[in-house]
Amino acid sequence: MRKKSLVLLLSFLLLLSGVLAGCGNNGGNAAGTTEDGKKVVDFWTFWGSETRKPMIEKIIKDFNESQDEIIVKHTYLPWGDIWTKNLASIAAGDPADVIINDINSVAQRAENNQAEDLSDYFDEDFKENFYPHLWETVEYEGKPYAVPFNTDTRLLFYNKDAFKEAGLDPEKPPKTWDELEEYAKKLDKKNGDDYERIGFYPLWGSVGADAWMVNADKGQRFIEDGEVMINTPRKVEALEWVKQWKDRIGEDTVQTFEAEFQNQQANPFISGKIAMWVNVGNNYTQIKEFKPDMNFGVAPIPAYSEEDKHWSSGGGFVAEIPKGADNPEAAAEFIKYLTGKEAQKYWAMQNFDNVANIEAAEAAAAELEGKDQEVYQATIDNLDTTILSPTPVEYPDYQNLMNPKIDQFMMGEIDAEAALKDAQKAVKKVKR
Structure with missing residues (x-):
């Protein structure tokens, strides 16, 4: 009886292996x-x-x-x-x-x-x-x-109704960093010490400190033609500029708003919690789905200065x-x-x-x-x-070495120039 059962089991396994082989060949020969x-x-x-x-x-x-x-x-x-x-x-x-x-x-x-x-x-x-x-x-x-x-590609999305309310021309979005700061302060809306609306915050949306550093530095990436270009004067200035926004509205405000966005899974631009932000173009599909009557505009990311281009990242x-x-x-x-x-x-x-x-x-x-x-x-x-920033074959891990230094600066543990100097030195050491 046991022998018969073993024979039947082996026959079944052979049949199963044939079926699996056929599946592996997409049903063909x-x-x-x-x-x-x-x-x-x-x-x-x-x-x-x-x-x-x-x-x-x-x-x-x-x-x-x-x-x-x-x-x-x-x-x-x-x-x-x-x-x-x-x-x-x-x-x-x-x-x-x-x-x-x-x-x-x-x-x-x-x-x-x-x-x-x-x-x-x-x-x-x-x-x-x-x-x-x-x-x-x-x-x-x-x-x-x-x-x-x-x-x-990333664009500046801005709320035209908020512009009108703040006395700004809704057909004239900010073109430079200076204008962006000026507009943002006018668009801020507070109830006592609490913010009901923030005009702009450079790290909300689909953009990071690295993108602002490239924007400021005439579109120059962190690695160009095999040369490490992390610690440059404009990238240092851009990093300091990003942190100034956080310092102005306060760490607590930033954390409170971010927690609210996360918990409600809400789009802060659509909900009116932020008047301007940088995001990818197809962020428009969310606006179209959840608030199709929203009065908004899009524009290139503000340039570092009037002499610079509106560099974006993709x-x-x-x-x-x-x-x-x-x-x-x-x-x-x-x-x-x-x-x-x-x-x-x-x-x-x-x-x-x-x-x-x-x-x-x-x-x-x-x-x-x-x-x-x-x-x-x-x-x-x-x-x-x-x-675009293709990962250089000579420096495949440069972001893993650079980003922690940027985080250290944003947390106030190190100054911007020291952070980028350390990052540049660390990246150069690992050249392949």
Whole structure:
């Protein structure tokens, strides 16, 4: 009886292993193919929300129906897990065919042999479809290792009704840091010693001290052409300027407001708790959803001075083929579609994202109307002064060395010049 049971168990395990093997082959006769010979492209994204998942799956569906040689299958992995699993799958020799990855770390993956060189799949003219500052981020030693998908840029959002109440012209937002300070003080609204509204605080929204330092320093990043440029006079001044705002309104006020925003999960700009703030362009979608009648404007981030440009900061994502993908040629064909005009225009109009394809972005702006068109066009125009900060291969951990020093300064433990001097020294020591 026991022998019969053992035989049945072994038979079941063999059957199960066959089923699992079939699943691993996508139902086909070889890895990465279907039974009728179509190449399967496994596409990994972190877009699993009710808003974005249907959009990316429509793009996939449209691609699959546009030809009969490739089938793209969408694999959703949560934010925070996707890139860890990507590296693990590359090491195991079983990666995705296409993955959406961070735009600022492409060179790191290229150097570490974690992404495929795409120069065999795209001709030299292909890059002309994309904003130049985005394409620069995907090249390593003169070759592309990804294709830009989307990006962002930061604008000054301001409450026009609050401007009118404070006696400011709602059609004339602040253009310089001096004007920003002047406007903010007029927009502050207090009840005794307590603030009911704060005109502006430079660390609320989608911006940090590092962005203001780059804004002040003529758009100069912390690492430029292999040279460490952390401790510069303007970056020191910018860091001091950021802290002055905190000192003016008080640590307790900052903490009270931040706790209120967090606990209520409220957008402080929409709720009227702050009159101006810096945020990414698609912050507009929240305004549109939760307070569609809000009277607001957008403008470039105020410049350090009248002689300086309105430098902003940005990030974004790329479509990449992990090293060792089963079907790199088919993956490249899908990336062409994903980053082409039709798919990019659809993504732009549905998500209000800044897409990487120039023609698609301009086409989306042309079709939008009213406030939609006004805000989206402002984000496109702002890309001219938007700085991305790709992680330099020589200094991959520079932010982990610099940011604690900035935090020390903000907590009053060290002065700004000493903080940046220490950061510069620490970063230089770890050059690869």
